[in-house]
Amino acid sequence: MRTWTILTACAMWLSSVPQTLAATNSAQATRIQVTGEIVDTWCAVSGLMYGFGTAHHQCAVWCAIGGIPVSIRDASGNYYMILRIEDDDNSVANPRIVKIQTHSVSVDGDLIERDGVKYLFVTKVADDKGIVNLTHDDYGIVPFGN
């Protein structure tokens, strides 16, 4: 009886995580440190609008709370899509990430590159300088203006 209970529990758990089947291509991570601005991935990468600094801060908050992935853009224009922040694996509308939108940060993390994307699992936020990219004088509030 106990064996059946355990087997049934295992079967239920396996049926709830079909993702494990897709996890066979997982890659080795590289520990790196990244310094850059926290940005909304969609606006910054698509070029649909100007997507950086104070001018775009409100929109970056909208998009992060709307569940769009957040990235760090470094000085060379590389983007690192954040899938974890320290002990928190919530990467969808996570209040910790929303709170640091547009901030200039330095983070340690595990980098996995695949198919043209740099995915970053942040292990430590080493430095947070707050918002230093002042773009509102040049661009106003993007989008929709003041």
Next chain:
Amino acid sequence: MLKPVLFAASLFALMSPPADAADSWGLDNETIIQMQVTVVDLACTLKNDCKPNCGDGKRQLGLLTAEGKLYPAVKSATPFAGLVRDLLPYCGQMILVDGLIIANPALTMVAVQNIRLTGDAPWQPTTAFETEWTAKNGAAEEWMRADSDVKAVIAADGVYGIKSLVAKP
């Protein structure tokens, strides 16, 4: 600077009923696509860090092709919203997606406008975020200006993210 014509066109497109093919947004590096993919939890696929039901809506999701190519699912048909709520019901399942691949050399991503389970099923627009938000909060002209979490962040830090900077009227 915002491209106002493109932006207006994209908003118009979002309000249109789903057609057989995705609408172009006129973006650089954009390709209109329809492809069959499996919905996956990115952290699980990349790092074997898996949770039941793709993280129950708390993890970013990806689209895995039969050839093994992985795309991050970034943008839905709801303005300023992602795809997790649209894709989560299909965690681990194969679906058809209709949308745009943005192959920026710095980062490749997908915006999905419509999804369907099989080739003859009707396309469903990726508006789950707005549907769920409206069911919870009531109708609003712009969800992002009416959202209590957004309002709390902007009230605390200001529209520019720095409390001492006040927007000109």
